[in-house]
Amino acid sequence: MSQQSTSKTRLIQLLAGLTVSIGTFYALADYLFRFVLEPGSRHSLFRSNRPDTTLAARQPHHDADEEAEAARWFENAKRQVTIKASDGTQLHGWMLDPDCANPPSHLYAICCHGFSGEPAEMAKYAHRFSKLGFTVLTPASRCHELSGGKYIGMGALERHDLLQWTDTIVANDRKAQILLDGNSMGASTVMLTAGDPNLPKNVKAAIADCGYTSLEDQFLYSAKYLYHAPRLLARPVINIMSSIAHRRAGYDFSEASCVEALRHTSIPMLFIHGSADDFVNPASLDRNFRACASPIKQKLMIPGAAHAMSASTDPERYWKTVTAFVRGIFKLNKPKGVSGYIVFN
16 A cells, blocks of 8 residues: 555544544533533433432531521512513512511512522522511522523523513612622622623622632533543533533523623622532632622631531521621611621631
8 A cells, every 4th residue: 555545544534533523522512511501301410310419418407497497488478570581581580578677678689599499499598688678589590490491501691680680670669779699500690790781780789609710610620520521521522512502592601701700890799608519619719709800899718518508507607797798788787786797708
């Protein structure tokens, strides 16, 4: 065989191998997109019965009594609200009135749940804010509970939905003062919204509990620590997933960068994370905090807390910090008999 024929054969083999590799990467990316971001898919994570093996599932709840009380209050006090998203998706949520005597006027809190959750998981947060005098909205993210939608946006789509909710509140109360609060994906949605140029001036502060830095970072972290996939394999698959998301769902993963959004944030921000989080990298706390351009910002790391478990691991420290932050920003009076609040940075 001539040298020219040998070179041609090798080139064909190389191209064939490359084609197979690209096809394999695409097939894997397509499967993961459906698994993670398309709840209606028969391969979806939401349809699987996989046991929760994360640390959060095994940690004790030191606020179990409060959680039970808040759950009862939530079920008895909630009233349904609906709006249409900018893309026509029907969005559903629950509104809860203040649970205190003589509440201040025009105060609203929006509590955003995580990736696999629903509004009820935010009951204890909503109850705390209602006791401070806030009217509380707990929206169901698209594809969750009673809200419509085909694809989860991991904050890229939900940011626009959260803006729609804030606009609805302001349209009904021009004097509204709004607090944004979220856990996990809800926290990242809050951070993305806080940095959006269309954020209404009525939004006065935000709290982000265990949010990721960016969608790409989160998927790379999950690939490494949950699935033990090497970075060289994970990155191209994630890039292809981003392209699939852009084509099917209307967003790419670069649109869910909290670090980038926080560089444009001016409202007061409180960042919280658990040091034992095995789902979202605890290093996200410092990265998001450093990126935040707000002149008023705080951070709180709860030692030993797993993902979204900070309030349950150390309720006293968590709520002293959150309450002090909220009272200070919204100029709420301290209750009688309380000399002060401790803020941990």
